[in-house]
Amino acid sequence: MKIIERSNFGRLIELLKEAGYEVYGPRALDGGLVYDHIEKDSDLPEGYKDQQGKGLYRLEKSGDPYLFGFAVGSQSWKKFLHPAEQRLWKAKKTGNGFTLLDPEPEPRPRMAFIGVRACEISAMTIQQKVYEQAAALSGNPATPDAPPFIVAVNCTHPSNNCFCTSMDTGPRVRSGFDISLTEILEDHSHYFIGESGSERGADLLAQIPSRQATEAEISRGKAATDKAAQSISRSLDTHGLKELLYQNYNHPSWEAVADRCLSCGNCTMVCPTCFCSSVEDTIDVTGQYAERWNKWDSCFSIDFSYIHGGPVRNSVKSRYRQWMTHKLATWIDQFGTSGCVGCGRCITWCPVGIDITEEASTIRNSPKTQEP
Amino acid sequence: MPKSGKPKLAVWKFASCDGCQLSLLDCEDQLLSIAGKIEIANFAEASSAIVKGPYDLSLVEGSITTEHDEERIHQVRKASRFLVTIGACATSGGIQALRNFSDVKEFISLVYARPQYISTLRKSTAIADHVKVDFELRGCPVSKDQLLEVITAYLGKKKPNIPNYSVCMECKLRGVVCVMVSQGKICMGPVTQAGCHALCPSCNRGCYSCFGPKETANSSSLAGWFLQKGASREEIVRLFRGFNGNADAFRKESEYYEE
Numbered sequence: 001m002k003i004i005e006r007s008n009f010g011r012l013i014e015l016l017k018e019a020g021y022e023v024y025g026p027r028a029l030d031g032g033l034v035y036d037h038i039e040k041d042s043d044l045p046e047g048y049k050d051q052q053g054k055g056l057y058r059l060e061k062s063g064d065p066y067l068f069g070f071a072v073g074s075q076s077w078k079k080f081l082h083p084a085e086q087r088l089w090k091a092k093k094t095g096n097g098f099t100l101l102d103p104e105p106e107p108r109p110r111m112a113f114i115g116v117r118a119c120e121i122s123a124m125t126i127q128q129k130v131y132e133q134a135a136a137l138s139g140n141p142a143t144p145d146a147p148p149f150i151v152a153v154n155c156t157h158p159s160n161n162c163f164c165t166s167m168d169t170g171p172r173v174r175s176g177f178d179i180s181l182t183e184i185l186e187d188h189s190h191y192f193i194g195e196s197g198s199e200r201g202a203d204l205l206a207q208i209p210s211r212q213a214t215e216a217e218i219s220r221g222k223a224a225t226d227k228a229a230q231s232i233s234r235s236l237d238t239h240g241l242k243e244l245l246y247q248n249y250n251h252p253s254w255e256a257v258a259d260r261c262l263s264c265g266n267c268t269m270v271c272p273t274c275f276c277s278s279v280e281d282t283i284d285v286t287g288q289y290a291e292r293w294n295k296w297d298s299c300f301s302i303d304f305s306y307i308h309g310g311p312v313r314n315s316v317k318s319r320y321r322q323w324m325t326h327k328l329a330t331w332i333d334q335f336g337t338s339g340c341v342g343c344g345r346c347i348t349w350c351p352v353g354i355d356i357t358e359e360a361s362t363i364r365n366s367p368k369t370q371e372p
Numbered sequence: 373m374p375k376s377g378k379p380k381l382a383v384w385k386f387a388s389c390d391g392c393q394l395s396l397l398d399c400e401d402q403l404l405s406i407a408g409k410i411e412i413a414n415f416a417e418a419s420s421a422i423v424k425g426p427y428d429l430s431l432v433e434g435s436i437t438t439e440h441d442e443e444r445i446h447q448v449r450k451a452s453r454f455l456v457t458i459g460a461c462a463t464s465g466g467i468q469a470l471r472n473f474s475d476v477k478e479f480i481s482l483v484y485a486r487p488q489y490i491s492t493l494r495k496s497t498a499i500a501d502h503v504k505v506d507f508e509l510r511g512c513p514v515s516k517d518q519l520l521e522v523i524t525a526y527l528g529k530k531k532p533n534i535p536n537y538s539v540c541m542e543c544k545l546r547g548v549v550c551v552m553v554s555q556g557k558i559c560m561g562p563v564t565q566a567g568c569h570a571l572c573p574s575c576n577r578g579c580y581s582c583f584g585p586k587e588t589a590n591s592s593s594l595a596g597w598f599l600q601k602g603a604s605r606e607e608i609v610r611l612f613r614g615f616n617g618n619a620d621a622f623r624k625e626s627e628y629y630e631e
Contacts, residue, residue, distance in 0.1 A: 349553055
């Protein structure tokens, strides 16, 4: 493992840019931490911390110079990997049919992400599985984009809403990164403990001015993430959770949560694994030109389940139940893992503070076992 | 169909400010393409040359506030194959529906020197309360792009891409940080229909609900949350009593907090 002094951190960004990557990382923007384009280390949210609660988020000055002294960004990295709105094709009318224009997809830039958390790497893995499975089912395997260069930063500042320890996704990264860093701030020193997770990660790490980490420094890094894990108080009991939810489709708590749920869709938008989208066809006034767009959608919107004759999930109760049961139960049958990574975003960004861990424990504490 | 073979468009005005129908003239770049595909047959704001009905597509702006309008809307309906209401006035009764919560006679006596000349209904109501409406386009004013989408979809014989989900969805699609959660601002976004591309939140303001209630709007949960966070009952009444105060989901909430 290598020690990179804070003063040399900017070199990492420069090297990534020199290698042709578009670099993205967290920025303090508009009262939140937004994953955005970054040019230099001063673009990072130095000295910021986040306070998170149910339906509550505050970005504050922390008074210390941590670059990554917060939990996770307001929205996840999925906005880069699977953009919110994407044109699938455009076409013009020809005779009785139409001709596709520019059928080749536009090349996307090679991306590098700085500051990715362990829970977010898990989310990327989960989403990738979903898309691979979907592509296989369509019999039309998509050409994968070059995977982004991942500079993970082990989480040392979890929020009140984090529960990665319950979902076994953090706070320390285990795989899926090119470089992992642990940020250490002590009396007179500020440095990163760096480790490579891939060949290209090792190549890049070797070019940053660094020295070998001492045993003491390595254990300090481990202690920092151990402390983070211990500080996480929120939990989700996953033991038999799938069966529990399957047996409680008619639990009265679904009605209770529907009284509070706004069906606004915020939870699904900020969730790093929610993948649902709709496909929209547009035409121009002349009727000579058409486009097809893929757009993020949400199981909380009534149109989402609209099929011939009407929507399948008319009530908010059925929509909330669909979301939570999919995330924590049917996802396991469908993709072999839970759909939740414990990042806490759905709790923070719900305008009325609905808490998925609380909803699950309400059912666990008063199960009404019945035939599904 | 007229001689041109093009469908005929009519634009009608009831109690309104004209802002929504002017959105059609505001289509500038696309206006000639529209005129190439549909005959603008009756649009007093654009031309005094009126082509007789019936009309294939009618855009109706404004709310019903007088007995005369109450009769006229039935004539408009009869003369129209496809009737689309545009804007908050036509779809919910508009800002003038604030009268619905008071005694309109009192207003008249205060405002007009000769109240005897004023003949008005006690309530301002949406067009759909009087005649069958084929499609409602929300907004105060309507979005020019959505208006164009409705006309284009009509011409292309397809369902218009007009989402009825929340403004929150637009915030997240744009990457706007939630002003309610991150700053504690009062925002109507979670109960309001999308269509403005989250204009106010993207300018660091809460949503005023120009587009009215979203599908299955849960006004009572949001109002309860505001109350819990320190908003007064009066503030909540004002919040739900805006451009779309007469829309069911909002009217019930403001009446509840007024009691």
